[in-house]
Amino acid sequence: MVADSTSGRGxxxxxxxxxxxxxxxxxxxxxxxxxxRIEFGEGAVTRLRVPVAAPSGESGRExxxxxxxLSLDVDLRLRVSRSSAECKSSRGQxxxxxxxxxxxxxxxxxxxxxxxxxxxxxxxRGRELARRLGISSLDETTLALRERAHQWLPERxxxxxxxxxxxxxxxxxxxxxxxxxxxxxxxxxxxxxxLLAEPAALLAGVEALGDAVTAQGALPxxxxxxxxxxxxxxxxxAGVQDAATLDGRTPQELRAGxxxxxxxxxxxxxxxxxxxxxxxxxxxxxxxxSYVAGGAEPVGSTVxxxxxxxxxxxxxxxxxxxxxxxxxxxxxxxxxxxxxxxLACFDxxxxxxxxxxxxxxxxxxxxHKGLLLVALRCLESVAGGQVAIPxxxxxxxxxxxxxxxxxxRSAPPSGLPAARPTTITSQLEQPTxxxxxxx
Numbered sequence: 001m002v003a004d005s006t007s008g009r010g011x012x013x014x015x016x017x018x019x020x021x022x023x024x025x026x027x028x029x030x031x032x033x034x035x036x037r038i039e040f041g042e043g044a045v046t047r048l049r050v051p052v053a054a055p056s057g058e059s060g061r062e063x064x065x066x067x068x069x070l071s072l073d074v075d076l077r078l079r080v081s082r083s084s085a086e087c088k089s090s091r092g093q094x095x096x097x098x099x100x101x102x103x104x105x106x107x108x109x110x111x112x113x114x115x116x117x118x119x120x121x122x123x124x125r126g127r128e129l130a131r132r133l134g135i136s137s138l139d140e141t142t143l144a145l146r147e148r149a150h151q152w153l154p155e156r157x158x159x160x161x162x163x164x165x166x167x168x169x170x171x172x173x174x175x176x177x178x179x180x181x182x183x184x185x186x187x188x189x190x191x192x193x194x195l196l197a198e199p200a201a202l203l204a205g206v207e208a209l210g211d212a213v214t215a216q217g218a219l220p221x222x223x224x225x226x227x228x229x230x231x232x233x234x235x236x237x238a239g240v241q242d243a244a245t246l247d248g249r250t251p252q253e254l255r256a257g258x259x260x261x262x263x264x265x266x267x268x269x270x271x272x273x274x275x276x277x278x279x280x281x282x283x284x285x286x287x288x289x290s291y292v293a294g295g296a297e298p299v300g301s302t303v304x305x306x307x308x309x310x311x312x313x314x315x316x317x318x319x320x321x322x323x324x325x326x327x328x329x330x331x332x333x334x335x336x337x338x339x340x341x342x343l344a345c346f347d348x349x350x351x352x353x354x355x356x357x358x359x360x361x362x363x364x365x366x367x368h369k370g371l372l373l374v375a376l377r378c379l380e381s382v383a384g385g386q387v388a389i390p391x392x393x394x395x396x397x398x399x400x401x402x403x404x405x406x407x408x409r410s411a412p413p414s415g416l417p418a419a420r421p422t423t424i425t426s427q428l429e430q431p432t433x434x435x436x437x438x439x
Contacts, residue, residue, distance in 0.1 A: 107135075117138070203320065235378050
């Protein structure tokens with residue numbers, strides 16, 4: 001999706017900026033950044049210009065389109081909702097109805113919860129059509145009003161066009177051309193498709209990264225740091241989504257379901273293997289009975305299971321399920337953890353300064369750091385130490401002054417009797433900061 005602006009008789013787009021103009025500084029990209037900034041200020045993790053892969057795309061046509069602004073919101077029950085904003089910096093009404101109708105199909109294609117049409121001015125006809133299609137609309141006047149509430153936010157940070165993040169991602173693109181073991185499909189998934197993926201796919205992608213890095217050997221910097229950051233973000237996103245399901249299933253059921261899904265996403269496969277195992281046992285038992293009937297001595301035997309032969313041990317699931325339980329036990333902090341991870345991996349680790357803004361102080365408390373280090377331990381368990389090493393600096397992550405203490409969330413309000421402690425309450429009484437080297 002290309003955001004355009006008209007300058008004289010020519011057309012300037014963020015994909016083909018004017019000579020001497022950086023892509024992120026074009027009028028269309030500037031509008032996208034402004035929208036992403038206020039979305040982040042209102043609690044969402046935002047990414048700019050996310051390419052959407054085309055199913056079975058031909059060579060040279062792997063990308064179907066892109067999402068100008070993709071936002072991930074997490075509520076207090078840890079339910080993740082996804083939304084996109086289509087930004088057009090050109091003025092006038094040309095193409096307005098077609099874009100709105102296209103957005104309605106785009107929302108269905110990617111299963112988005114909300115889509116927003118952003119333009120300097122939107123006609124009355126466009127607003128009415130957007131309303132009928134269930135599409136939000138945002139014009140320059142409304143955008144400016146929303147920006148007033150977030151003036152203390154940095155203009156650029158992390159993937160909201162942070163200078164060091166842009167440079168590191170671009171350098172990573174160059175380095176990946178010389179790393180054949182890291183397939184473009186895997187890297188594309190971790191950087192982009194993971195934002196729309198389910199937990200099992202996210203864990204499988206991170207595990208595949210660990211295997212690829214082991215085969216490739218040590219990665220150069222910043223590619224190692226960028227890929228580790230995307231892998232940690234995938235772990236946190238998977239954990240938050242799974243934590244939202246613990247109200248309806250036990251941790252044991254979660255673990256068993258993941259073990260199945262990480263082998264195959266097709267449930268019918270397991271039923272087929274069970275039937276194959278039953279058939280093999282029946283045939284072997286019938287043959288033995290025939291030998292015994294012929295006078296042979298009975299011989300005990302064990303029939304190998306086809307189902308068990310394809311199952312493999314997944315020891316990292318114990319660490320992962322522990323992480324998910326910690327998230328569900330502290331939803332007030334867990335709902336912010338995607339934003340904390342985004343800033344930690346793509347601002348702090350890259351030695352940028354955006355995260356130091358007081359506007360982000362609520363994302364860097366002792367509790368946020370503790371859960372982030374548990375996620376880092378989980379990343380090492382899933383993908384191996386070689387992937388996690390570039391993020392070891394998170395152990396020295398400083399929390400904001402005056403926010404180091406961990407509140408006792410189990411303490412009753414004054415004047416009320418203390419509640420009987422529960423398993424979850426007792427977990428909250430313990431600090432969540434974990435030393436990765438000792439874990």
